Amino acid sequence: MxxxxxxxxxxxxxxxxxxxxxxxxxxxxxxxxxxxxxxxxxxxxxxxxxxxxxxxxxxxxxxxxxxxxxxxxxxxxxxxxxxxxxxxxxxxxxxxxxGNWFLWRSEQTDPVLLVAGGSGVVPLAAMIRAHRRAGSSSSFHLLYSVRSPDDVWYHDDLADADPLLDARIVHTRQTPPGSTRAPGRVTRADLDHPASWLKPAGPVYVCGPTGFVESVSDLLVGLGRDPATIRTERFG
The missing domain is CATH 2.40.30.10 (Translation factors)
Incomplete structure (x- = not known):
C-alpha cells in the first residue's frame, strides 16, 4: 500500500x-x-x-x-x-x-547491544526511550562513537540513572579529561565486553555512516556473532 x-x-x-x-x-x-x-x-x-x-x-x-x-x-x-x-x-x-527491519519491540526480552556512530544514535535513542517507557526488564548496552565530547547527542537520556542501560562513549579524535582510552575508532576490545552479555540469538543494532557500520559488523562477526542477529541502518 x-x-x-x-x-x-x-x-x-x-x-x-x-x-x-x-x-x-x-x-x-x-x-x-x-x-x-x-x-x-x-x-x-x-x-x-x-x-x-x-x-x-x-x-x-x-x-x-x-x-x-x-x-x-x-x-x-x-x-x-x-x-x-x-x-x-x-x-x-x-x-x-x-522501515520494518531495524526495529525494537517492547515484547523483546533478550539483552540488546546498540552501536552508534555519530548521528546514527538517533534511532537507537528511540529504542532507549521506548525501553524505559515500557518498563522493560531486558538490559540495554550502548556503545556510542563520536569525534569529541562536544559531539554527544541526548546527554539527558544517557545520564539518567537507569540500571538497565549500560552506556559507553568512544571518542575518535578528542577524549575528555581523565579518559583512560586513547582516541580512536571502535575496536574489537571495545565490543568484546558488551557483546558478552548477549545470548546467541540476541539482537545487535548498528547505525551510522556506511564505513562505520561495515567495520563494526565485521568486528562483531569476528567475535562470533551470527550475522543474522546484526541489524544495520546506514547513511552516507
Whole structure:
C-alpha cells in the first residue's frame, strides 16, 4: 500500500550539538510508529522544486507528535534549512513510518547491544526511550562513537540513572579529561565486553555512516556473532 504524504508542523527545536538538532512536529492523523523507524521529509520551494530526505525518528510514538534528529551537513540542500532556518509553526511534508527491519519491540526480552556512530544514535535513542517507557526488564548496552565530547547527542537520556542501560562513549579524535582510552575508532576490545552479555540469538543494532557500520559488523562477526542477529541502518 502506498504511504501518503502528511502535513507536519514544527513546534519545537532543541540543540543537541553545535550542528545537530531535535525537531518536534505535530502530524495530524499520524498512525504511530515503532522504535527504529524513519520518515521521508519533503520540502517544496516557491517555484515548485522539491527535495526529499530521510530522517530517523528519535522518540517512541506519542499521539500526533514525532521527533526527528537532524545533523546539519555543510553545503547540504535540506539539513541546514531544517536544523536552523525552518521557523516554528512552518509546515513540511512527511511520509511514514518507514522501515520494518531495524526495529525494537517492547515484547523483546533478550539483552540488546546498540552501536552508534555519530548521528546514527538517533534511532537507537528511540529504542532507549521506548525501553524505559515500557518498563522493560531486558538490559540495554550502548556503545556510542563520536569525534569529541562536544559531539554527544541526548546527554539527558544517557545520564539518567537507569540500571538497565549500560552506556559507553568512544571518542575518535578528542577524549575528555581523565579518559583512560586513547582516541580512536571502535575496536574489537571495545565490543568484546558488551557483546558478552548477549545470548546467541540476541539482537545487535548498528547505525551510522556506511564505513562505520561495515567495520563494526565485521568486528562483531569476528567475535562470533551470527550475522543474522546484526541489524544495520546506514547513511552516507
Amino acid at each position: 502506498r504511504i501518503a504524504w502528511r502535513t507536519a508542523r514544527l513546534v519545537e527545536r532543541h540543540a543537541q550539538t553545535a550542528t545537530a538538532r531535535s525537531l518536534v512536529f505535530t502530524v495530524p492523523g499520524w498512525p504511530g510508529h515503532l522504535p527504529g523507524q524513519h520518515v521521508d521529509v519533503r520540502l517544496t520551494a516557491d517555484d515548485g522544486y522539491q527535495a526529499v530526505r530521510s530522517y530517523s525518528l528519535a522518540a517512541p510514538a506519542d499521539g500526533d507528535r514525532i521527533e526527528l534528529g537532524v545533523q546539519a551537513v555543510p553545503d547540504g540542500e535540506v539539513s541546514p534549512y531544517l536544523a536552523d532556518e525552518l521557523p516554528p509553526g512552518a509546515d513540511v511534508e512527511v511520509r511514514g513510518p518507514l
